[in-house]
Amino acid sequence: MLKVNVSFLGVAEFFMWHAGYVAKSVSIGFDWYTVPDLVDLLGLSVSQVRRLIEDDRLAAKKIDGVLKVPAPFVRDGEPLPELHGTLVLLRDCGFHNDELVDWMIEPEESLGVSPLEALLAGRKAEVRRVAQALL
Numbered sequence: 001m002l003k004v005n006v007s008f009l010g011v012a013e014f015f016m017w018h019a020g021y022v023a024k025s026v027s028i029g030f031d032w033y034t035v036p037d038l039v040d041l042l043g044l045s046v047s048q049v050r051r052l053i054e055d056d057r058l059a060a061k062k063i064d065g066v067l068k069v070p071a072p073f074v075r076d077g078e079p080l081p082e083l084h085g086t087l088v089l090l091r092d093c094g095f096h097n098d099e100l101v102d103w104m105i106e107p108e109e110s111l112g113v114s115p116l117e118a119l120l121a122g123r124k125a126e127v128r129r130v131a132q133a134l135l
Helices: 035-042 046-054 083-092 097-105 115-120 124-133
Strands: 002-006 011-018 021-028 032-034 061-063 066-070
Touching: 032 035, 035 046, 061 097, 066 097, 083 097, 083 115, 083 124, 097 115, 115 124
Parallel strands: none
Antiparallel strands: 002 011, 011 021, 032 066, 061 066
16 A cells, blocks of 8 residues: 655655555655556557556556556656566566555665666666565
C-alpha cells in the first residue's frame, strides 16, 4: 500500500508499507506521462504502449485512477534502456507495478540517491546489485 502527499512546493512524501515495515521518503516531483501522452511521444499505438509496460520496458502506477509513467523513464523518445533489466529483477523479487515505480523513484540509502537517479548517472550495475540483494 502506498500513500502519497504532495505539497505546494512539488515535494511528495511517500509512505510505503511493504514486507511488514513502513518506509517514509521525500522525493522531488517530476512530470508523469499518461498512456495517451506516451502514444504521442513514442509514436506507438495504445496497445504497443501497454505492451511496453507489460514487458517491463516501462513501469507505470495508478495515480488518481490513471495509469502513469514517470517522465524520466523515457529518454530521447524511447524507454530508458537501462530500466528493463532492473524492472525484471524487481519483478523476480515479487514487486508489483506500483511498487516497481516507487522503488525506482524513492531514495535508496545504499545508493545515496534514488535508483532512477543512479541509472541516469550511469550506475546501472550498482543499481542492479542493490535490486539483486532484495531477492
